[in-house]
Amino acid sequence: MNQKDIERKEQVDHIVNIPDDYRLVVDDQEGVDDPYHLLWWEHKADEERTIQITLNRHNGSLIEFRIEDENAVSSGKEAIEGNKAREIANTFLKQYTKEGYEFYTYVTVEDDWRGWKKVNYMQEVNSYPLPNTGCVVRVHPSGDVVNFHYNGQKAIEKKPLWPSEIVEENVVLENLKARQDMRLVFVDLTHSSCEYENGEEVKGYHLVYEPAPSHASIDASKGEDLFGPEHYKLPPTVAVEKIKKGSRQDDIFDLFDWDKESFTKVDETENDDEIRMKFVLKEELQKQKEEKNPYLMNEFFKKHLPMLKY
Structure with missing residues (x-):
């Protein structure tokens, strides 16, 4: 070592x-x-x-x-109880985060697909959680913490204010119905997990109505959409002509308007429909050779992903 x-x-x-x-x-x-x-x-x-x-x-x-x-981690035979998992997560946060668990007042505990307990901590305003705040702690059935993720590098010090007035839900729904369009589209449910009410699986192609736009962000205090109609439209598409094999651009620098003298090509691979080339700044390449650090993340990936080697 x-x-x-x-x-x-x-x-x-x-x-x-x-x-x-x-x-x-x-x-x-x-x-x-x-x-x-x-x-x-x-x-x-x-x-x-x-x-x-x-x-x-x-x-x-x-x-x-x-x-x-x-x-x-030590092996556990039975799934850990939710309150116990929360206690373990609380202790972990108290020990390893500056603000501790008391700062996060919105807490949920649920099972993940491995049978671990996922304890999610968030800040809240009027019992509504604030996204991208707090952290997630995963507790193994043995009682060991095996995963921790901090959702934000800095806790929100100034929370958003709760509006003095909120539009009634039925008013928002009526406004949505008045402006909502529907479009007919075919969907392929071959690989879906949809079922009819009688339990029969829904497979193959089906003609369905889809709302357009499919979602909306309505200001709770005004009842109006935060964005205009153009926000929800997909950008227009244009036909692209497939380049024939062998008709490649000889000088890649002309395509990107690069300074040819500043770069050097370190790798190139070609298959049926694409060519991959990797260029690096000559100055940067020389610096990497002089100051090679085997513990950098890039060096680690080069060992595990051959396409990144040069």
Whole structure:
């Protein structure tokens, strides 16, 4: 185990114990967006078993935590009860988030497809949750937290005001009916899970009415659409002529108006209907050669995705 691996394991030891049979493969603060600091460990014998932790590079606070390894958590025989999962999640937030769980007053607990408990914390206004606030904690049946995701890097300090007056729902519905159009379209339900009321599956092509537009955002205080009709229209389409094989543009730089002297081509692949070329700035390529860091996210993906190699 090298010194960097030891240092990073000690850095996150208060969150999770990284077993010795895991090795550090990503330690990236440069190739990811600010303020992320991504740490990623892989099991030495099985690359599918990983432990990922994302910290705020400026203050060290936890942004995301994920264990993709059933062997890394203690086994549990029975599903954990909802209130117990919430208590565990509350303790986790109190320990690893600055504001703690009391800040998020809208909380839901549900089962996910693996049998884990998903505890979702959000801020609210008048009992209505605010999207993109709070965090999600997933609790394994054993009682271990195996996944944490912070939905927002900064909690909303100034919540939106509740309108002094709200238009009645029936008024909004009447306005929608008056402006709503319907269109006839064929839909293919071959791979759908639709059923008739008698339980018979709905398959194949069906002629149906679809609302146009299919959705609307109505201002609750005014009863008016936030957008005009043009907002919901799809952009016009134009016919595109398929380029014959062999009639390629010789100089790709003419297509993109690039400075030819500033770039160098590092990779090219061709198949029946497309050509993929990768260009990088000469200056950037030289810098990468001089300052190659095997722990950057780009280097990790090059090992696992051959098309990214150059």
